[in-house]
Amino acid sequence: MKDAPPFAMTSGLVRRDGRDILTGVDLRVEAGEVLAVLGPNGAGKSTLVKALLGLVPLAGGRTEIYGAPPARFRGWRRIGYVPQRLPMGGGVPVTVREVVASGRVARTSRWRPAVLGDRAADRAAVDRALATVGLTDRARDSAHLLSGGQQQRVLIARALAGEPDVFVMDEPTAGVDARNQAALATALRGLAGKTVVLVAHELGPLEPLITRTIELERGRVVDGTAARGAVTG
Numbered sequence: 001m002k003d004a005p006p007f008a009m010t011s012g013l014v015r016r017d018g019r020d021i022l023t024g025v026d027l028r029v030e031a032g033e034v035l036a037v038l039g040p041n042g043a044g045k046s047t048l049v050k051a052l053l054g055l056v057p058l059a060g061g062r063t064e065i066y067g068a069p070p071a072r073f074r075g076w077r078r079i080g081y082v083p084q085r086l087p088m089g090g091g092v093p094v095t096v097r098e099v100v101a102s103g104r105v106a107r108t109s110r111w112r113p114a115v116l117g118d119r120a121a122d123r124a125a126v127d128r129a130l131a132t133v134g135l136t137d138r139a140r141d142s143a144h145l146l147s148g149g150q151q152q153r154v155l156i157a158r159a160l161a162g163e164p165d166v167f168v169m170d171e172p173t174a175g176v177d178a179r180n181q182a183a184l185a186t187a188l189r190g191l192a193g194k195t196v197v198l199v200a201h202e203l204g205p206l207e208p209l210i211t212r213t214i215e216l217e218r219g220r221v222v223d224g225t226a227a228r229g230a231v232t233g
C-alpha cells in the first residue's frame with residue numbers, strides 16, 4: 001500500500017471568535033513536494049499551516065498527518081516546524097548552538113533513552129545544520145543578539161538538526177535581507193527529496209525551488225498551480 005501523504009486536509013474549517021478564518025480547504029501535500037502558500041496579509045496562511053500540524057483545531061472537515069489525525073499522530077520526529085519568530089521569553093541567554101541542539105529533542109524517545117553513541121550523532125547533526133545555514137562561526141553567540149534574518153536561520157538549523165522528512169516554515173523570508181534570503185535558498189536546496197510547506201509573501205530567490213504554489217484569499221484557496229520551470233519528481 002502506498003504511504004499516506006505527509007498532509008491531507010479535506011473541507012478544512014477554522015473558526016475564531018465566531019469568524020471563519022479558513023473555509024473549505026482541500027489540500028493534499030505529497031512527499032517530495034515543495035509547496036509555497038501565498039496570499040495577502042490576514043488571508044489565513046499561518047492558520048493553514050498551524051491547522052495542518054494540529055496546532056489550531058478544525059471546527060469542521062478533517063486533516064491528517066501521514067494518515068493520522070494530529071491528535072493521534074505519533075511520528076513527530078518526522079516533522080520540523082519553523083515558526084515565524086524565535087521565542088525569546090524568559091530572559092535566559094541561550095546560545096545559537098543550544099537553540100539548534102534543541103531540535104534533537106524530539107528524536108529521543110521515552111522508550112529509548114539517549115545512549116552514548118547518540119551524543120556524537122547529535123553533535124554531528126548540529127554541526128551540519130549550523131554549516132548548512134552558514135552560522136558555524138556564530139555558534140557560541142547569544143541567539144537574541146543576532147539579526148532577525150540570522151535568527152530565522154537559527155530556527156531553520158534547529159529544524160534541520162532534527163533530520164525530519166517534512167519541513168513546515170512560516171514566512172521564512174519575512175523581514176529577511178537579500179543575503180539571508182540567499183542563505184535560506186541554499187539551505188532549502190540541500191533538502192532535495194524532503195517535503196517542504198512554506199508560507200511566503202513573495203518567493204524571491206526561493207522561486208526556482210518551489211514545485212507548487214497555492215494562493216489563499218480570505219481563508220479560501222483561490223488558485224493552485226504547479227510552478228513553471230520547477231524540477232519535479
Ligand SMILES: Nc1ncnc2c1ncn2[C@@H]1O[C@H](COP(=O)(O)OP(=O)(O)OP(=O)(O)O)[C@@H](O)[C@H]1O
Nearest residue numbers: 016017021039040041042043044045046047048199
Ligand atoms: N488566535 C486568533 N484569534 C482570533 N483571530 C485570529 C487568531 N489568529 C489569527 N486570527 C485572524 O485570522 C486571520 C488570518 O490570520 P493568519 O495569521 O492566518 O493570516 P496570514 O495570511 O498568515 O497573515 P500574515 O501574512 O499577516 O501573517 C486574520 O484575520 C487574523 O486576525
